[in-house]
Amino acid sequence: MTDPDPKHEARQTARTVAEEARRAESEAETLAKRARAGAGRRFDQARQYAQHEANARVSEATDGAAREAERAARAASDAAADYPSDRLEVRALEGVSRLLEDTASSLRSTDLDTVSRELTRFARRNPVSFMAGAAAVGFAAARLLRAGPEFGERFEEDEDFPEPGSAGMSADYAEATGAEARASSPVERDDG
Template sequence: MTDNSNTSSHIERAKHHASELAEQAQDTLQTEVRARAEEAQAQAAGEAAAVARAADAAASELPEGSLQAEAAQQLAQGLEQFADKVRTADLDKVLRDTSDFARRNPMLFLGGAALLGFAATRFLKATASDGNYNPAQEDDYSGDPWGGYDADSAMTGEAGRGNVPGTTRRVS
C-alpha cells in the first residue's frame, strides 16, 4: 500500500505544480495584454493628436474668419480633446464598458468591430511607407481577368483592338 500513497503524493504534487504554472501563465498573459493595450492606447492618442495638429495647420492656411477655417479649428479642438480623453482613460473601465456593451448588443458590437477593422486596414495601407512602392503597379491588370476587357470594342465587335495607339475606331 505504500506504493499507492507514494503515487497519490506524486500526483498531488504534479497537480499543484500544474496549477501554479497555469496561474503564472495567466499572470504573464494578463501583463502582456495590459502592456499591449496601454501601447495601443498611447498610439491612438498620438494619432488623434497628430490629426488635430494637421487640422489646426489647415485652419491656419485658410482665410481667417471663414467658415472652413472655423470648421477646421473646431475639428482640431475636438480631436485634441478626444486625444486627451484617450490618453487619460482608465483602461480597466474602458474594457469593462466595452465588455458590457458587447454583451448587451452583440451584433452591433461585431459589426462595429468589423467596420473598425476594415477602416484601420485601409488607413494603415494608405499611410504605409513602403520603399518599394511603384505607382505604375496600380494600373497593372495582369492579375485581373477583366483587365483586358474593353467595353467599347466589345460593343462594336472590334474585340482585341480597343485603346491600341495608332488604330481608329469605327463609331456607328
C-alpha cells in the same frame, strides 16, 4: 521442523501487497497534489505574464493612436489658422481639433481592463452594431492578411501611381507630402 502454512504465507503476502498498495496510493495522491499546486502556480504565472504582455501591447497601440490623434489635432489647428477667424471652417476645424485632443487624452488614460469593460458594455447595449463592427474588422483584417507583405512592393512598383514631383501628381498632393509638383501637372491648384 514444520513446513510453513501456505495459507498463512498467502495472507501475509496479501497484507504486505495491500500495505504497499496503500503506501503507493498515498504517495500518488501526494505527488498529484504537488503537481496540481505546481501547475496552478505555473498557470497563474503564465496568466500574469500574458496579461502583462497584453497590457503592454495595448499600451503601445493606444500610445500610437494617441500620437496620431494629437498629430491630426495639430493639423486641424494649423489648417484653422489659414482661414479668417469668423469663418465656419475655423469653428469646425477647432471643434475637430478639440475632439481629437480629447480622444488622445482618453486613449492615454485607458488600460486593457477598461477597454474590455467598455467593449463588453457596448456589445450588450448595441449587439447589432457590435456584430457589424466585428464583421467589418474581420473583413479588413482578412483583406490585409491576403495582401501580405508583397502589397507594399506591388504598390511601389505600380507604374500608374505617380512619383512625388512627377507630372501625374496634383499640386495639392505634392504640397501635402512636401514634394514639388511640376508645372506640367494635369491638375493645377486653384487658390481662388
